[in-house]
Amino acid sequence: MFPFYTSLSLLLLFNSFSSSFARPNPRTLITIIPVSHNNATWHEFERFLDVGKGDGVVTGISELKSYFHQFGYLELRDTDMNFTDIFDENFELAVFRYQSKLGLPGTGKFDSITISQIMSPRCGVRDDAHKLHATEHFNYFNGKPRWSRRTPMKLIYAFSKNNWIEHLDINDIKAIFQRAFVRWASVIPVTFSETIEYHKADIKIGFYRGDHGDGRPFDGLLGVLGHGFAPKSGRLHLDAAETWAVDFGSEKSMVAVDLESVATHEIGHVLGLAHTSVKDAVMYPSLSPRTKNVELKLDDIEGVQDLYGSNPNFSFSYLLESDTSSSSNLKLGLRTFRSKWSHVNVPAKEMTYLIDPGGSRSKLSGPNSSELMA
Ligand SMILES: [Zn+2]
């Protein structure tokens, strides 16, 4: 079925995770999918299942420390050249931080849920807000950077002609990005338009392989999928090595990644949003293969509107659901993080939001970024 994939490796998929969140059963979370020998993903971390501080020296655990370092949870001390294989207190604290930031049960160990999250493909941007007990929602980059222009704000974007992928139709890619930009533009007073003059564009989009000169090399199939830079850089890069999918009907690969989901997420970074802890929000850092997550959730909307204000044509209009239907949503995996939130649909815009049954938007106002940025 996948002739060029010669090995079977383990990748723990979150689809099964969502419904198992309340009472995890480690062995039922594992789904086997084929991945290449040559990819640089994190599937080998499965061997660290159930490891914790009590295990002392764990051969190879330094690789996991590097992962935690890469995403902003663990610093390399000035006196050290490399990470050691000792599962010490400092590393345990980093694990607690990671679990807190990603909305996982805080065990300080590499339980199955934590390992499955670590192995899941994700955005390459660091999860910088990682203080324990940090507020569990949207976040900004350090200093809360944003685009500043006269209103109505207009930003122009362009695609790099030299950094492209061949296996997708250019018109499909352009249509995907247009939809992704419109989604953000529908909630904030900012418009986006494409230009062919790449050097003049505010937002520069391209597909890159490996080390591409910005200090954040891509790693091949799965692993890091892409990254977007904080304002006012405007750089939006996608890993050319991924099996990007326009739709899963025509792309059957088990490792296919939904381009529109990643595009929407990275545009959030380009606008100034960092990663959220709300699992089904667009700005959550990970995305399983063959999964689509393109609709902005209330957490995404509150975050970006705190930066730019609201689009005058946008209004929060919602239906409250009973506790019973919220429970159904949990079973359906529509939401898994905050039990006080309900899932609602806004038919007029065909968008799906999460709303606070208390109806108070003030409860959802943004955190002090300096407070969260460690
Ligand atoms: Zn990201």
Ligand SMILES: [Zn+2]
């Ligand atoms: Zn890059």
